[in-house]
Amino acid sequence: MPSHPDTRETLIRRLPDAADVEAWDAFVEIYEPLLFRLARSKGFQQADAEDFVQEVLAAVAKAVGRWVENEDRGTFRAWLFRIAQNLAINFMTRPKHQRLGSGDSQIAGLLAEHPDPHRESTQLFSLEYRRELFRWAAEQVRLKVSERQWRLFWKTSVENQPIAQVAAEFNMSVGSVYIARSRITKRIREIIQTLEEQAR
Secondary structure (H helix, E strand, O other), X not given: OOOOOOOOXXXXXXXXXXXXXXXXXXXXXXXXXXXXXXXHHOOOOHHHHHHHHHHHHHHHHHHHHHHHHOOOOOOHHHHHHHHHHHHHHHHHHOOOOOOOOOOHHHHHHHHHOOOOOOOHHHHHHHHHHHHHXXXXXXXXXXXXXXXXXXXXHHHHHHOOOOHHHXXXXXXXXXXXXXXXXXXXXXXXXXXXXXXXXXXX
């Protein structure tokens, strides 16, 4: 898994440079699973979902430069969802053998349509986005802490096991478990916050 991109430059602002492998690796690592789950939730078969993800990534690669330059662009997440939502509709309504063209006018037309923020699919995308950010950030932190610390965090925060039970299992005080969990939670939140700020 790629490390978090250099915080001196935002991840999204680096994407117009197709040669910036680190930025694109980090972007794909975060967003590819999210887009795949979105496609599957719409009933796409696995092969179609994989094709859909590639089309969304190709559309982002083609249009992200214009998004970066647009001062009234809104959030990256909303922009990405607009692409995904419209490409999903396009994908489901066109003949199977036909694939999305690469013309700028077609991409521009898809981007001109705005999804309803209250629609179930919009809310699903937001939920999956938050899950994927957590998964990615958690993996970054997991690489930097001991296995014991990680297990304490996972059991108490993700599996929701009682603190006292986990403390007894690891022969630790309740306070020590709280501290270990708090430190990891803080690090995950910091990574997510940085990514969220970069994608605005």
